[in-house]
Each structure stands twice: as structure tokens, then as C-alpha cells.
Amino acid sequence: MIQFHNVTYTYNFNTDTCKDAIKNINLKILPGEFLAIIGQTGSGKSTLVEHMNGLKKPTVGEVFVSGQDIWQKKFDITKVRFKVGLVFQYPEHQMFEQDVFSEIAFGLRNNGIAETKIESLIFEALDFVGLPHDILNSSPFDFSGGQKRKIAIASTIAMQPDVIILDEPTAGLDPYSSELLLKKFKDYNKNKGKTVILVSHSMEEVVRFADRVIVMHNGEIKMEGEPRKIFTKVEELNEMGLDVPQILKVFLELRKLGFPARADIYTVEEAKQEFFRLKNLTKGGKSFVK
Amino acid sequence: MLNNMMVGQFFAADSIIHKLDPRIKLLLTFVYTLLMFFIESMFIFTFNILAIIMVYKLARVPLKILIKSIKRMLPILLISAGINIFLIQGETVFKFLGINITKQGLCMVSTMIVRIICLISGMLLLLYTTSPAELVAAIEKILKPLKIFKVSPEEIAIMFSIALHFVPVLLLEAERIMNAQRARGAKFDSKHLKEKLKAYITIVIPLLISTSNRANDLAIAMESRCYHGGENRTRFKILHYSAYDLYALLISLLYVLLLLIFNKLDFFKIVM
Known part of the structure; x- marks a missing residue:
């Protein structure tokens, strides 16, 4: 589905303060898998996921999405953004519309989806995150933090991307909502066969939901495999500032x-x-x- | 990408200019700015540019940074030059698109451009060699006399320093929001102006909201630590004048007099 070929990304390229955020990444993400990415703060997780939908252009190397080199000339990068949905950390900070409907419809309208279809997609997205349908006319800013988060996630889910990337989706949510949300994503993964990529600091989440886990350290992939196998290497993980x-x-x-x-x-x-x-x-x- | 927007960021280096008292630097920059408006001769401007280059060398600030900043202002310069060149009446040198280009016009526009470049380089030198904290301290000192009018220089200074402090924070935030909207298909690179403007609104609104939230949080944090400016508040860094400041003042005074006299004498005035 997504493939990284020798990808390196350097911040402030060609200046004195340049620094490799990720180094020589080779990675293959299969369709329909639930992949978790763990690593200390600053290990390059966010930079890695921002390459997956073409928000960052690799300094060296290529990124392929569905076999297509996304940085090839003449290729429309926005297509990738609709195929690979990225939910940022604290997505509720990106809201700007006057009502929930327009907020969720933003991505769909950008994608040029017909207004007649938009409504049903929005209802589906609301059901997904577990919000009632009657909130569509209220302002997205009138809700609590957790509900805002759900609205923001719904705005990405509504686009029904083949791959959805979640950058710490449960940070700051109560345990009940976190659990519910992750279960929904597991369903999205299992029942619809979509790829889910989860960046997380919670090892419990990783072991319960992911099929495969990648351990990032200093911009490199240090370990890769089934969560249960990875967590047997307690000492190595501790050395990287991670826990079991x-x-x-x-x-x-x-x-x-x-x-x-x-x-x-x-x-x-x-x-x-x-x-x-x-x-x-x-x-x-x-x-x-x- | 947004990092490129930073103009006049402090450039840390170990130099005499960096060590000067920020109050002196502020004063000298002010005098220099005034001076630039008195000068009319191209020759003196050229001389002034050479002097500026020397001071940059002395301050160990690479000229590359200055040139980059000036380049960024070029569009504004060219637009104002373009407007002026068509408006000034006088002896026609040649015609362009049916409009007379005059000798006076050319003369005036070229002096204007050089003057603005001189002004920018002077002010940037202050920003390159003075850390924001020093600058704020200097402003606070200079504004002290305003106390008579019940204006609190401490409050102005703290507002100033908060504003400076949050520039990089907000830039980062703007970049994050921009990426988030891009991930939802916002068209920042669209060729249609309307679409592009619409896309930028999706940054402006979240940014405004987060800024006001941040301001609120900051106020609460300051309040809960019993912040109050003014009375009995001591400084971490206390400003002291040194012998260098005196030399700097004297040299600058000489320089100002020299330039003014040359300008008055009209001796080197080269009429284009």
C-alpha cells in the first residue's frame, strides 16, 4: 500500500543547523494491516507519517502509494491526501467552520464530492465516532474537548480513506472514549479492510490493537514485528526510553x-x-x- | 517553509557590537535613521554603505543574511520605485509605454532605493546584534520618563517581550495547522486566487482561536505566580555602560557630523 525506499528527511537542508529527522527508512505497509509506530518524543514518528500522505517531501529516496511514486513530476499530490487520511495530534485545533456539518464536509468538498452524497457520508462518519446526528447545525466550538476531537476525527473518516493515520488520537481523552474510538478503528480495519496506522505512547493500546509494530529511535527503524514479540525485548526497549x-x-x-x-x-x-x-x-x- | 518568513532574527556572535549597551544601540539606530533622511547625495550614500559593511564585519554578522533580507523586501521597493518613476515631472530622458521618464524621476528613485536599503541595513543590524531580552530591557529604560503620564514602561516592555517570544511559537503553530488542513485537501498552492484565499482562512481562524486561548492561559499562569511589573521588581540582567559605549557614541557623533558637513558642502554631489 505504502512503500518507503531509502527515505531520508533533513530539516533545514543546506544550512548549518541541518538535522536528519529520519534516516534511510525502508518500509512496506501492507493493505489492510493495523500498524503501530512507537518511539520516544523526537524519534521521528511524526516526520515519518507526514511522508505517507505527501506533506513532507523526502530529501533522499522515494515514497510509493499504491505503487505510484508520489513525488514524480506531473503527479497530483492532492490525490494521495484523499487516499491517505492523516489525523494530527490534537485535531480539534484545526477547526474553523461555523457549523459541524461544514466542518466535516470540508475535506469532502475539497475532494469534489457531490453535495447529494456528502450528507450520507457525514452521517456515516458521525455514527463511526459515536456522535448524535442532531449536532450538525451547532458550532463546532460549543463542544467539550473530547467531542471536538470526535468531530475532527469524523472529518477525516468522512473521506473514507484507504489508509488512515492516527497521531496519538487518544491523548487527553477519557479512558472510555479512548477505548471506544480505538475499537471503532479496529472495526474500520477488520470489516472494511482498510489500513490503519497508529502512532501511540500507550503500549497497552499497541499490544491490543496492532498487528505489527515499528519501533523508531533517533530517526531510524530499530525494531519491527508483532507486538508480542517486540515486547519480549524489555531491556532494549528501555534503552530507547520506551516501556512495556x-x-x-x-x-x-x-x-x-x-x-x-x-x-x-x-x-x-x-x-x-x-x-x-x-x-x-x-x-x-x-x-x-x- | 514558514521559517523563511523570519527577518531580522537575533544572530548570536561574540563581537564588540554585540557587547554594546542596548540603550546605546537603540539611540544610535534612531539617530542613524534620522540621518538617512537628511542625506541627498548618491556619493554619500555609497560611502555610507561601505561604512555599514564595515560595521557588519565588526559585528561578525555575515553579509549573506543581510542580502537575503533585503532581497525579500525587493518587491515592495520595486513597486514604489515603479510608481514614482512615472510620476515625477521634468526633463525627458526617454519614453516608456508612452510615459515620459524624466531625469529627475530617475535620480529621485535611485536615491530612494538606496536610502531605504541603508535604513533597512541599519535597523537590521540592531536586531541582529541585540537579543530580544536586551532590546526589551532597553525599551523599558528609555520609556521610563513616560511614568509622569501614568504610562507603565514595565507593562509596555512585558507586552513587547511576550509578542517577540511568541513569534516562533505561532509560526510553528501556523505550520502545523497548515499541514492539518492540507491533509484534508486544502488547496494552498491553487492557481485560483479565490480558492487560495479560502484555503488561508482555514489557517487564520484556528490560529486566532489558539492565540487567544494561549493569551488567556498565559495571563492565568502569570497571575497565579503573582506577576506584577514595576515596583520592587528586580532584573535578571542589569544594564551597564562600558567604555566601549563611550567610544561608540564618539565615533558615531563624528560620523554623523562628517556626513552632514559633506552633505551641506554639496562638494561631492554628483548629479546624474
């Missing part, structure tokens, strides 16, 4: 204390079962604590 899911940490500590606990527990459900198993093991009055 909290629940896993509990079991790793238990192992240190001498319990024969598994080291691959990532979700509450798995933890519950593991605790029951450990409880049954200790039933005979055996103590594992040294």
Missing part, C-alpha cells in the same frame, strides 16, 4: 520474586487466567517466594 505494557511488568516482577509466571501477559483477561493458574499451583501450601 504495565501488566507485563507485574508478571516480570513476580518472576523475579520466584513465581513461575509467564512472561507474555499483556491483557487483563490473560492476567486473570494467569493469576488463577498461579493460585492453583500454590494450593498445596508451596511457597515460591525465596
